[in-house]
Amino acid sequence: MRLTTKGRYAVTAMLDLAFHSDTKPVTLTDIAARQTISLSYLEQLFSRLRRANMVKGIRGPGGGYTLADTADKINIADIIAAVDEPIDATKCGGEANCQKEQACLTHDLWMGLSDQIRAYLKDITLAQLLEKHHVQTVAKRQDQDAEQVIEIHRHTELLSSLSE
Amino acid sequence: MRLTTKGRYAVTAMLDLAFHSDTKPVTLTDIAARQTISLSYLEQLFSRLRRANMVKGIRGPGGGYTLADTADKINIADIIAAVDEPIDATKCGGEANCQKEQACLTHDLWMGLSDQIRAYLKDITLAQLLEKHHVQTVAKRQDQDAEQVIEIHRHTELLSSLSE
DNA sequence: TACTTAACCCAGCAAAATAGTCAACTTTAA
DNA sequence: TTAAAGTTGACTATTTTGCTGGGTTAAGTA
Numbered sequence: 552m553r554l555t556t557k558g559r560y561a562v563t564a565m566l567d568l569a570f571h572s573d574t575k576p577v578t579l580t581d582i583a584a585r586q587t588i589s590l591s592y593l594e595q596l597f598s599r600l601r602r603a604n605m606v607k608g609i610r611g612p613g614g615g616y617t618l619a620d621t622a623d624k625i626n627i628a629d630i631i632a633a634v635d636e637p638i639d640a641t642k643c644g645g646e647a648n649c650q651k652e653q654a655c656l657t658h659d660l661w662m663g664l665s666d667q668i669r670a671y672l673k674d675i676t677l678a679q680l681l682e683k684h685h686v687q688t689v690a691k692r693q694d695q696d697a698e699q700v701i702e703i704h705r706h707t708e709l710l711s712s713l714s715e
Numbered sequence: 716m717r718l719t720t721k722g723r724y725a726v727t728a729m730l731d732l733a734f735h736s737d738t739k740p741v742t743l744t745d746i747a748a749r750q751t752i753s754l755s756y757l758e759q760l761f762s763r764l765r766r767a768n769m770v771k772g773i774r775g776p777g778g779g780y781t782l783a784d785t786a787d788k789i790n791i792a793d794i795i796a797a798v799d800e801p802i803d804a805t806k807c808g809g810e811a812n813c814q815k816e817q818a819c820l821t822h823d824l825w826m827g828l829s830d831q832i833r834a835y836l837k838d839i840t841l842a843q844l845l846e847k848h849h850v851q852t853v854a855k856r857q858d859q860d861a862e863q864v865i866e867i868h869r870h871t872e873l874l875s876s877l878s879e
Numbered sequence: 880t881a882c883t884t885a886a887c888c889c890a891g892c893a894a895a896a897t898a899g900t901c902a903a904c905t906t907t908a909a
Numbered sequence: 910t911t912a913a914a915g916t917t918g919a920c921t922a923t924t925t926t927g928c929t930g931g932g933t934t935a936a937g938t939a
Contacts, residue, residue: 554718554832557897559825566821578914586821591899598917610915611907627828636896657730657750660848661723664791664839668718671835680824721926742885753928762887775936776884800925 552669558631560588561596565630568606569622569677576615596634603633623678628669716833722795724752725760729794732770733786733841740779760798767797787842792833 564582571577579597583590597616600606605625606616618625728746735741743761747754761780764770769789770780782789 552718553720554716555897556717559829560898562828563821563825566824570821580914589899591901592897594916595898601916608916610905612913612915613908614906614915616915657727657734657848659851660730660844661727663847663851664726664844665723667839668832668835671832675828675831680828683824683827719926724927740885744885755929756927758887759927765887772886773936774884774886774934777937778885778935780886 552628552631552665552672553635554631554668555635557596557634560586560592561600561630561634562627564588564593564596565600565605565618565625565677566680568616568618569625569681572615572617576609576613576617578615581615599634600630603629605630605633618677621678622681623676625677626673627675627677627680628672631672716792716795716829716836717799718795719799721760722799724750724756725764725794725798726791728752728757728760729764729769729782729789729841730844732780732782733789733845736779736781739777740773740781742779745779763798764794767793769794769797782841785842786845787840789841790837791839791841791844792836795836 563586567582567586568577571581579590579593582588583593597606597608601608601616604619607619608614608616727750731746731750732741735745743754743757746752747757761770761772765772765780768783771783772778772780
């Protein structure tokens with residue numbers, strides 16, 4: 552499992568898609584504009600995402616992309632795996648020839664860690680992220696509202712102190 | 716937070732160090748040989764690790780590197796952060812100017828996810844990985860031993876069936 | 880003191896990954 | 910049937926990665 556900007560772009564674009572494709576397909580041009588990712592780069596990414604059955608491409612006017620499944624069925628690990636080349640990362644090619652040697656000691660450790668991260672990301676769905684964001688937005692708005700109230704309160708206090 | 720081969724090399728090297736530097740300093744030459752990483756690349760990585768106060772360099776004969784702290788105080792996130800260039804990853808530079816626009820919607824989402832991963836890796840220490848590995852090794856050896864027993868058992872069965 | 884061993888420092892270089900461009904080619908709504 | 914909108918692939922520039930080889934400096938050892 553690797554986490555690079557490429558994977559981030561893919562997840563970001565998929566989030567955008569999940570957020571906007573409820574009614575009609577979303578064009579890559581729109582996503583490119585909203586997320587400031589180059590159209591051509593998006594095309595590359597979605598080519599892979601489509602082949603991995605993460606999205607559906609609809610051609611012709613009014614076309615675009617939609618999620619191939621509901622947002623709660625699409626997890627982050629799969630998105631990243633779809634666009635990232637699976638590097639084997641094993642110097643020994645998974646062969647047992649360096650089993651007893653020191654070389655594979657920490658190598659195994661890293662692979663285990665990598666698996667943990669993969670499992671972790673596999674449990675996070677697009678729907679969860681969207682929901683979380685919604686919560687955050689609401690919370691943020693509430694905070695701002697609260698601050699405004701405080702501000703107003705302070706203001707009236709100031710006024711009343713002046714009028715005394 | 717990025718997870719690239721560079722970070723993996725760093726974690727692998729640090730694990731090797733944690734595993735071998737109990738008594739005396741470990742030379743980069745040794746790590747290079749054990750983990751099949753080029754010496755010069757290790758020098759680059761350890762230059763950063765040293766500046767980030769993760770390791771201590773001891774010069775001269777008998778010198779090498781040791782962990783700057785105990786293995787249970789060093790976490791994976793810090794190792795990766797030490798060798799990876801911190802990319803800002805924000806197209807808007809963290810400014811509030813695109814707060815209300817669509818552009819920052821999914822951007823915030825990704826940043827949240829990134830924070831989650833960072834927090835996750837921050838909770839994993841070198842000591843934990845070493846312990847886990849130890850358990851794995853023991854478990855694997857036990858499994859192999861068990862298989863051998865089964866194999867012998869099968870073998871004796873075969874022999875006894877032939878002798879009948 | 881000379882010698883060795885290692886960390887440290889630096890300039891550069893080849894391969895790979897990233898990000899983007901361009902030009903064809905398909906589909907389909909109007 | 911035509912033009913808009915999408916797909917596809919080949920091609921290019923830039924950045925990162927991983928590595929090579931040249932040193933210098935500090936600390937032990939003969």
